[in-house]
Amino acid sequence: MSHRRWFSETLTPGLRLSFQARRVLRHRKSASHEVALIDNEVFGRVLLLDGAVQLTTRDEFVYHEMMAHVPILGHGSVRDVLIVGGGDCGLAEEVLKHRGVARVTQVEIDPSVVELARTHFADINASVFDDPRFKLVVADAAEFVQRSGASFDVALVDSTDPLGPGAVLFTEQFYRDVRARLRAGGVLVTQNGVPFLQEREFAAAMRALARVFAHVGGYAIAVPTYFGGHLVLGWSTDDDAALRLPLPSLAARFDASALDTRYYTPRVHAAAFALPRFIEQALERAAGRRPASPFAGD
Numbered sequence: 001m002s003h004r005r006w007f008s009e010t011l012t013p014g015l016r017l018s019f020q021a022r023r024v025l026r027h028r029k030s031a032s033h034e035v036a037l038i039d040n041e042v043f044g045r046v047l048l049l050d051g052a053v054q055l056t057t058r059d060e061f062v063y064h065e066m067m068a069h070v071p072i073l074g075h076g077s078v079r080d081v082l083i084v085g086g087g088d089c090g091l092a093e094e095v096l097k098h099r100g101v102a103r104v105t106q107v108e109i110d111p112s113v114v115e116l117a118r119t120h121f122a123d124i125n126a127s128v129f130d131d132p133r134f135k136l137v138v139a140d141a142a143e144f145v146q147r148s149g150a151s152f153d154v155a156l157v158d159s160t161d162p163l164g165p166g167a168v169l170f171t172e173q174f175y176r177d178v179r180a181r182l183r184a185g186g187v188l189v190t191q192n193g194v195p196f197l198q199e200r201e202f203a204a205a206m207r208a209l210a211r212v213f214a215h216v217g218g219y220a221i222a223v224p225t226y227f228g229g230h231l232v233l234g235w236s237t238d239d240d241a242a243l244r245l246p247l248p249s250l251a252a253r254f255d256a257s258a259l260d261t262r263y264y265t266p267r268v269h270a271a272a273f274a275l276p277r278f279i280e281q282a283l284e285r286a287a288g289r290r291p292a293s294p295f296a297g298d
């Protein structure tokens, strides 16, 4: 019999996804979150914020590669990237692998998450802290995008789910303020949860995005510890050129980037926009139009 403690994701009423802790590395309330960091036999280090899994050492590559490389390679000439949230800095690491990226501004509300990740997720973020292109701003991102005069080619919202401090990052006003910070051809990618379990939240966010941007779509990824099936990353832009890029051009960009990936490939990039029907329909209903997609003309 083991007496090791179990930690649970409690995001969905009626369900618990539990991880046994070989070690509890941190469990306390910060100013904005209940933070739990444990070491688990299967997934390695597991970070939970307010009872929702944020990342694990074992499967973080899926989410971080797909959130970074799909918009950056699709856009093709990204210089300035805004990251909203992303306190573990695993996303910044993927973004900074692109040599053409000149500056990454990351706006995170909770510095204790950054400090914790710096100690315990060094294998996925150590390079970020020595990179002169990386700038961390400790602030509420909703306020930051309202008052900042900076411009970005890509904005990535690496948020928690729409509860607590993260809720403001799913509002129409926030999306309008982000849009105002994007250059022509700019793309916003958002964390939009697992539609199978979070259909209402997914639809609400897509509805808000569709009120703000000319083209709204999404692409699906499979992250083992985001329970409930595909997680969708939202894709919003006023210029859908990046979606119409032929696969051979994308493949050429990928080769030129010399990225060493474990999930992302140009084919996976294109295919991820082929959404399972229930997700595509939910998106279409919410947006009031067909999702922006490389397959939109099919």
Ligand code: AG3
Residues within 6 Å of the ligand: 011, 052, 053, 054, 055, 063, 086, 087, 088, 089, 090, 091, 158, 159, 160, 161, 191, 193, 194, 198, 225, 226, 227
């Ligand atoms: N933040 C997004 C986690 C979303 C999980 N939600 C869910 N399973 N419904 C990830 C932080 C990684 N940098």
